Amino acid sequence: MHTYRKRDYPLNDARRHIETGPIVLIGSAHKRETNIMTMGWHMMMELEPALIGCYIWTENHTRKLVMASKECVINVPTVDLVDTVVKIDNSSGAEIDKFEAFDLTPVKTTKIGAPLIKECYAKLECRLHDARLVRTYRRFLWEGVKAYVATSPKNPRTIHFRGNGEFMTAGETIIRRRMFKPEML
Template identity: 40%
Template sequence: MLDNLPLSQVYQFIEPGPVLLLTTALPGHKPNVMALSWHMMLDFEPPLIACVVGQANHSFGALRQSGSCVLAIPPASLAQTVVSVGNCSGKDTDKFGVYNLTPLPAKHVAAPLIGEAIVNLECRVKDTRAVTSYNMFVLECLGAWQNKRLLHEPTLHHKGYGRFGILSEEITLKSLMR
């Protein structure tokens, strides 16, 4: 027998990707970082990534104004840091300083890379047509950086309401994709 699932809980079962840390930077301000779970791939080369950033987030204005950001994939070992970053505002908190994240210079954008991340993606805002209706930015990846010693670390996946999954097991099956 199937039970009714409240529509407000659907996202917990659809959200497949890892929790990201999105960094932004504006001239004259400290760089900011926010936790981000609502994102998806749109295309492969160049990589296009859609992400939803709520208007109430300090990063919304910075992303809109700067037109660029970094998407960083943290290891699951940073789970408490990721949650803490997501539970405060960059309007009044130096998140890099408070949570001991290492900002590293990016090559293509002003926003910093995160030294503790598995992967950092430098992105520019490519399309804002869905921002007004859905707070959805389409980002084009301009550069990607990996920390080879962290590549096999498990990633954190948001399941809603403070619950997270940790992806730590992989299987490889035959694929026709390259």
């Protein structure tokens, strides 16, 4: 399976690989248990600190782990992992070890206990910033504390879920930097 060479990445640039709306894989751990879930419902909520809101169903096994550990890793997969993403989505961490079942490599993180997924293009170690909305809105607010992004390619072919078993993959890049006011960049 394809793996990426990772490098440290400025935290406030993490939005580059989150804000475009890709499916991400949430890595979690508590005690000896680890899990991975797919997530498409997330949004940036602040650049500095890097805050990311996401929606986790009450039924998801990951919910239990992240509520206990208050940590997760947001891993950004690329198109080569699309089948693995679907398998992760269609199985439960309550029944299987997804790292083992889907041949993914857990990597120790620097700042938290949950594992990175080596095969993913970008990884963001997160601490739970605010859990006040979990019960009423199922909304978790994460603070990115350490980011890694592959050295190449610069523009990854991320996958974006359309529902109904269908994905869109990241296409061409368009640069309009010169049209922006300096303070808007």
